[in-house]
Amino acid sequence: MSKRVMLIEDEPNIIEAISFILSREGLSVETHSDGTTANDKLRASTPDLLILDVMLPGKSGYDILRELREEAGTAELPVLMLTARGQTRDREMAERAGVSAFMTKPFSNAEMLDQVRALMAETS
């Protein structure tokens, strides 16, 4: 059974591109674009890896991350965070919230795949 990745991102074309790349890697990809329902979706169906944008409608990626770290089922879930803001302060905020890896937009597909593979390897 293929490993599952949940992608929470609000840019439809980024969703399509990332979904395509990950599917081609043999991963099963579930996508959502709304921040407010993200934690419910994660509770209902916890993936093997979460790729999470920071700026989402309704709820920020930081808040989603903090919340999921407080729940037993997702406390250890690998989370790759994507952001258009790459300042040290943003990186520190992500780290404090419990991020596993952090990528600044725009990133290359190869960089993202490397991160995904590394995080998947840690869990297997």
Added chain:
Amino acid sequence: MARDTLTGSRIRERRIILGMKQAELARRVDISASYLNLIEHNRRRIGGKLLLDLAEILGVEPSVLTEGAEATLIGALREAALREAEAGAELDRLDEFAGRFPGWARLLAESRARIDTLERSVEALTDRLAHDPHLADALHEMLSTVTSIRSTASILAEPGEIDPDWQRRFHRNIYEDSARLAESSRSLASYLEAEGKAAAESGTPQEEVDALFEAAQYHIAPLDAGEGADAVAEDLGHELSPIARALLRRAFRRYAEDAALMPLDKVLEAVVVTGTDPLALARRFGTDPARAMRRLATLPADAPCGSVGLAICDASGVFTFRKPLPDFPIPRFGADCPLWPLFAALSRPMSVLSRVLQSAGRQSGAVTAMAFAQPSGPPQVNREPVFEAHMMIAPAGPRSSEIPEDVGITCRICPRAACPARREPSLLGDGLAQGF
């Protein structure tokens, strides 16, 4: 030593610069070398023909010998020295320095002035970058679009077959994203180009109103002439956004009310006596200090009491009116210094707080700040009052003997170390290490 007693020193310095012996100069002006020696050591005053002869031979204007370097140059050097006090510049030898090395002195003064200008630019730009939501959104939009294009283009450029359906979708996505990027780039460029234009083109509604007041030099003559506030707002604010027009109407109604209770001609007469003291002015008109501050800040530019600055904020600290002074800028986005008495006044309503302030690390004069907070509306049963604070700022003339308190403009460019009110690290010096 007073500047005008240094004529002899200047003669000596000039002679040495020219490589002329004392005896030779003395011979050429027909005096003894010993007498010239006394003059050069400021032990004999000179004037008249002897001064003119010496100046001619030394190739300078007589005033350069009697007055030394220009007063403005001396002033600029003094400020530069005080600004960097730790460098230990010899303040008591300023005249000597400016007189002996006028070129270097000018270079130093001009460099100091240039640093000041650049610091102001940094302040304005960091203020904007840190707090401008429009700019942050625009950059986020651009980076997201670029990410999408990069990722999609990379998929299409990779070797190997892609399903034709996916290929079509990716081509369409790139086309859409490139159009979006072009639009957002254009929008961002126009926004940045509008920096120097009216805020109406790009800023928040409050900025639009601020810009209108600034363009009018904070004096709205038709309101002082008794014209209706709404009509004047409609006339002057017809290019503003609808929200800004609403803010302008509110501001003009208050202005008109102030003008009716404190007519311009009577205020202009009063300030000859009261100067910029808002308490004295308020007493004369039987009104509150806040209204007096607003009237002082909106007098014509040639009012006999001089110009004052004013900041008004609501209970959350957001500015609803801002009139900065050259020596005391007020940031546009409310990222100002928590040490300002404006904010202390909110916790001590109905008391007038008076302080002499100096902007930390700036080459500027001290200002007197008077702050006052009061409820912004009439009392209501079982309702907490909502306070509003005013802070009037004026050059600290009469009270300049007080030691000014150092305050900042915004934390980002404030050099104050270990400040208990610091909100974020300073960009200056080792500010990043200060308490963060």
